[in-house]
Amino acid sequence: xxxxxxxxxxxxxxxxxRIAWLQLRDEHLxxxxxxxxxxxxxxxxxxxxxKSKLKTWxxxxxxxxxxxxxxxRARDPIAISxxxxxxxxxxMNALFDxxxxxxxxxxxxxxxxxxxxxxxxxxxxxLCLEKLPPNTARVFILRELFEMEREEICDVASISPNHLGVxxxxxxxxxRRCVEINWLTAAS
Amino acid sequence: MLxxxxxxxxxxxxxxxxxxxxxxxxxxxxxxxxxxxxxCRRHFLALRNWKTAFLAETRSVPDATP
Numbered sequence: 001x002x003x004x005x006x007x008x009x010x011x012x013x014x015x016x017x018r019i020a021w022l023q024l025r026d027e028h029l030x031x032x033x034x035x036x037x038x039x040x041x042x043x044x045x046x047x048x049x050x051k052s053k054l055k056t057w058x059x060x061x062x063x064x065x066x067x068x069x070x071x072x073r074a075r076d077p078i079a080i081s082x083x084x085x086x087x088x089x090x091x092m093n094a095l096f097d098x099x100x101x102x103x104x105x106x107x108x109x110x111x112x113x114x115x116x117x118x119x120x121x122x123x124x125x126x127l128c129l130e131k132l133p134p135n136t137a138r139v140f141i142l143r144e145l146f147e148m149e150r151e152e153i154c155d156v157a158s159i160s161p162n163h164l165g166v167x168x169x170x171x172x173x174x175x176r177r178c179v180e181i182n183w184l185t186a187a188s
Numbered sequence: 189m190l191x192x193x194x195x196x197x198x199x200x201x202x203x204x205x206x207x208x209x210x211x212x213x214x215x216x217x218x219x220x221x222x223x224x225x226x227x228c229r230r231h232f233l234a235l236r237n238w239k240t241a242f243l244a245e246t247r248s249v250p251d252a253t254p
Contacts (some may be wrong), residue, residue: 010245045205052244059243092193102224120242124236133223143204145239150204161205169200 008110010040012055016062019145022129022137023066033065063146071155095173120183128178133170139164140171191217192225199229203236 013034020030040061048054097103129137139157142148148156154164190198195218198211207215219226 014248015242055243055246089222096193099191102192102228118245121237122241122245125235125241144236145242147239163202164195165204168204170195172200172203172232172235173196175235176228179231179235 006042008054009058012058013038015055016058019141020062020066020125021139022134024069025134029069033062033069036065037062038185059145063148066146067156081184092170092173095177121179122184124179125175127182128175131178132174136167136171136174138168140175143168190214192218192222192228195219195222195225196228199225199232203232 009103016034016037017030020033024030024033037058041058046057048057095103122160129140132140135157139153142153142156150161150164153159154161157164159167195200195215198207201207201211201218202215235242
């Protein structure tokens with residue numbers, strides 16, 4: 001395998017490490033799964049026309065490595081009791097009034113003018129993902145980046161479909177608020 | 189009749205599963221008259237762009253763990 005390909009693969013290390021860390025919350029484990037991903041990639045010797053195609057492929061391999069790592073940790077009772085706390089929907093009450101109506105009207109951060117900076121968007125999402133409770137961030141990434149189906153996520157995370165629905169809802173609501181707040185800071 | 193809290197939960201659910209016919213018609217009705225929930229839906233969909241953006245960009249950070 002050529003060094004050039006290895007360098008191309010390696011260029012994505014920071015991004016993959018970040019995702020692995022958000023999933024596993026352990027630097028060593030994260031470094032391990034990324035390393036395994038690179039070894040698998042280099043061994044297969046596939047070639048890619050574009051940067052983003054290579055990255056898509058790498059993320060696909062990483063997904064399997066992470067799912068394996070999560071499965072082997074699924075018996076950890078601490079992880080599960082931790083997760084139950086996250087379902088507590090206290091902070092939803094800050095968003096809705098007693099009738100279940102929005103308390104305030106969120107600003108339109110998805111306006112074209114706002115979304116102009118893709119780099120900013122990524123930076124802000126990254127920041128906001130870290131602020132989420134770990135399991136909430138975890139299922140959001142499994143769903144949105146790895147595009148796993150509900151059944152598969154429930155299986156890997158050992159949660160019920162309803163629980164998953166709550167976590168994804170909370171992830172989206174929190175990210176939405178967090179992005180809104182940070183766009184305003186970034187824009188000023 | 190759905191309130192916004194329930195409607196926004198359905199907006200989220202619809203991204204992950206097919207809604208039951210009753211849920212779907214209730215949500216549709218609510219969205220027709222509620223700009224705030226329409227907004228919420230737009231934002232949830234915008235969050236979906238994260239994947240595309242993430243795959244398109246490569247950042248150059250020396251160390252990805254905090």
